[in-house]
Amino acid sequence: MHSSLKLSNLSKFPPRFKKLAQESVSGSAEATMSLLATEELPPRCIPCLLPVIYSALDPAKIFAHLGLINSSTSEEDFLPNGVIWLQAVEKVICLRNLWDIKEQCHIPSAAFMDLWPRVWAWIDFLDEFRDLVPISQKTPLQTRYTIFLTSFQMFRGNEAVKNLMDKTPHLYAIVGRAWNIFLNGDVVTDTAHEPELEEDRLMGLDDVSYFLRLWSWSESWGSPSFEELVAGVGGTRSHLASLVVAHIHFALPTASTPAVEANVLHLVAMMYLVGGTGEESGTASRSRDSIFRDALLHKGAIAALTTAIQAIDGSTVPIAATVMQCMLRALVSLMNNFPRHKWVVQALDAGLLNVMLCCGSAKRLKEMSALLDDLLYDILPSTTVYHSVLSAFQRGLAKIQHIDVKARFGDEIYLELWEGLFRLVRPRLALLDEYDSGQLAASIHRACDNLECCNVVPKRELKCCNSCLSAVYCSRACQKTDWKAGHRQGCPILYAKRRGRPYSFTATKDRSFFRALVHDEYTRRREEVALELILFMHDDPKLEPYVCFVYINGTCELDIGAMEDLLLSDGDKCDNDNDQEEYQTSEAVDLESDSGHSDDSELRYEREPYVDFSYDVSRTKGSRGKLWLHLMDVLDRPGDEEQAQTWAFPIRYASGNESVMRGLREIAEELPKGANVRIRDLKPYLGRVRELLSKEEEGVY
Template sequence: MTPVFYGTLDPADVAALHKLDSLDTDIVQRRIHRTLLAFRGLAALIADKSVPREAYHDLWSRIWDWITFLDAFREHLRFTDPSVNRLLIGNTPGVWVVIARAWGMLLHAQDIPGLNGISVVLASVKAGYDCTGIAPLDDLISGAGGGWSDLASFVVCHLKLACPHPDGTITRDNLVRATGIIYILSGALHSHVEFREALWEQGLVTALTQFALALVVNPPLSDFTFLPRTMFTAITSCFTCSHAHKYIVESLRSGFLRVLIWYGGTSDDEVIEQELLPVLAGDLPGSTVWYSVLRQLRISLAQVRDINPATMFGRSDLAQHWKLFLQLADERLKVVDEYEAGTLTALRACDNLECGQVCDKRKLKRCSGCRTAFYCSRICQKSDWRNGHRGSCWQFRQRRIEESTLCGCKDRSFLRALLNRDYARMQEDIALELLRFRHMHPGHIPYTYFDYSSGWCAISVRDTLTPEIEDTYGEEIMRVMRGGGRMQLHLMGVNRGGTCCQWWQAMPLRSASAALDRDLLRISVPPSNGSRVDVESCRSRVRHLLASAGVQTH
């Protein structure tokens, strides 16, 4: 190609173009445009070391003739608005399909210079095309392979190749490659659910967090200062999805806490209020009910323990929220220790209501159908089958399958452990609340709510259930009513993200004896003189009743 570009830069044309006034405007523009293309082509060849060194002298004499001409007539030359060219090219049917195919080939070859060029092209989505609508995403999908997951794999692979080595320095090329992807994400993450979920499944959270961590170590160049906020927003967008805890684990594993601390110390008040506080005061504390999150937090917190929040955070309220989060995480990690020792989930109750024995769960057998009901003997299983489990077994099975898509077995098991731990810790106060409820609402069934959506446990006793809870846990409600005082309906609410941010589960409390329920009911009877029961004055009596109530478990 060198001889072609050499011929294009013929100095004879320079002499002819000096007579601008006598030439057709279109002819002048086409000739100058051809010259600029030759400049770009030669630059690429020289960068690729494809131009013979002996040709430099002859090339330079022609290049310099054109440079002096362009400089002399710079005020008379009208250059086309680049956005017009972008729209012209981008609106050509099929062009984005071809671009996506080329993109895939460059990714496969890990052609870094080529990916730099593709990044500039992708950035034009922001410059002139609709990044929130379906175009040009439809064409990009087609060129990538035909599905959202195909395009998502391109995006994540591209971002991983853009990220420098953890110990390396961020260069302009790294930032350019990341920028092209960020422009696509800024619209697509909020507008296309299928694309968003495909990106997360392909590992976008890890790739984004790793790049954001690289920005912490090597702050970006002045014309890329928008990247940290854009990346932080993209990372935390998954914290509100229906599987938020899964992606929080992913981000923590990749260094999110360091990113959070750095971001909190370098952001202005608007960014802190809109983006950082909701994460530090909401998403992270709310995720500490999940075993998978806590296991990763144990590792991630150890890496930032020596950081002084008062020094790193620019605002005192951020430092305070950080301290509260650490306190909550440390408390939950103690629960993890007890859970892993097996002490919090050692007991189960036989689900035959005529038996209801609370014993070591190793002595019980599961129903092979639903895998959620437990029995201490074959006799109890047959009895419960006749008394209602025959009709509800398939419902329990279906619900277990649906819940398994939200969280794994360990996470679900840990929720029961956490509830057992907090009930035991607050048992006395809960009993007093039940006493107050029975006094104020005689004849009503009490339902005890354990709300963990903020991370911390908030307890309330109510006489109402939401329609969703009634529909989902109708069988458990009926069993509590038939339990003869040996069952209480406890409801545990956790933050799972998504449009329905709270997930309420019925976790009935099983007691070996009905004595506690019977005695609380007797205490709650109003005095004969019509005055109200002084609940607090009953504390010592309630404490004695609890001590003799026998074992309980969820």
């Protein structure tokens, strides 16, 4: 034991304090609190309080205290001035006074080594039995945990104790518990927001940030200390994600919040947790923690990061630029997860366009260029086919209309990329306005699914099949006719597809807008489609074609394929027994209103062979020219496992258009057999193609 902790030091107290000191070391909690609370003690006697505190924190007393808790039958023992209450508060006051003593005079380095085991033993005990130790205005939970973390920080300043603390189990569980209490408040007493506790809360969160920074620099994801932290915040990755997002909001709640040094340091602690540091080992292990990543997304990390980046842009804090880069890296990484369009909407509504302008400025561009590339080349273009994304884009444009974009960007190349994005989006925004205003015929009209009818009427006048919720009819007679003509076989397939993953993550309005977008694309590019069909028919004269509009990279590319390739072998098909059990096979299906279920959308996954297009193919081939199968590819699963999600939108005609397809096939047959024919070789046939298309009837998807 260090000499400063020996009881012989009590003799240095003035006579009127010596008695209190002796009563204290004899076990009187009241005497200890009175002595530590006095303001009349001469400064030269303050170091003499160390042996009093050292004695009061004797770990042997823990067993006696635990015995009091277990044996007590009186609630009065837990009330203020009760035995258990006095014992608990005494220990908290001892911990708090250690810091005061250190601030007023020097505590010998060797004394820290003797004090730490006793300090830790009582902090661990008080944390474990926090619900049994009475709450009062003197020691509410926020105050207690502030004292705990302050004690940790004080002892960590001693190199010998620091090494010992790093090997102390359960320490980060207490840090996590303190973190939760500081952000979510003391729900037992509902005192979280009282003015007198705000200082403790702010001090405590500073200490939490300090220890989280220490942890991220020295420990790895999934380490024992990480699991301790998770246990402390609530026990799950979801609890951890909730606190991370809440802490970012605490540091910079709005885009106009001043980003001073304290706020920025809070964000430094969060960057490792959200994946912004870019460290290979940490990023790789964290990216495999899909539960935590998904929890971050669903707790609102996208909006929190987008807001914080805007706030930190004008900061003069030296590390602000680095933190801003880390935050953008984390934001881009999180946005690049399925369903990508959902996270893009959240980012746009929180100010993503302004973030891009901030990061594209001359002083930021060098560090941010790779991340801006991801946004401008990939993430934003690929999602601008969704109604929800375009609507958010429109709202975002209104927020930055006062900004001089040309003056903001620090590089002509990125200014061109920005303008290129708007060239892509602008016509789609115009289509969005037509769609939302109800002026777009392709979005408000549908054709009856009975191929013998194909009556084109406003969607609200159609009724949908009560089983598959996909096929729509203008009358019960049309429904019965189509049931016998093939819907009997297709209805279970449509039912299973509607229960699939794409429908779960794609809103009805987004799917409806897909149809309008494809209709608009085909209308503008009919001649190009016709020429591509001729090339396909020349190369594969025996196959029936489909047209696919590929939006994987944002722009629309045409892909002509064979309908036979959409059919799956029996070995590729999945077992849909579970869906079939739920599907009602009765022919007596009822008609219901079209409320939200009017889509005739089909789907398939490339590289996921259990989605079947046989129904679409059979209906198209048997339609006698009344159907033409068009597909649409959108990005489904971004990242390393990039995958297309395919939606089917058959175009319907009131009467047959076989003459158009027959005319295109005749042109294909006139081309040299076996020759490598290209689009430019079809120039002599343009007149005939245009004449055929002029006879084509207006179709409805």
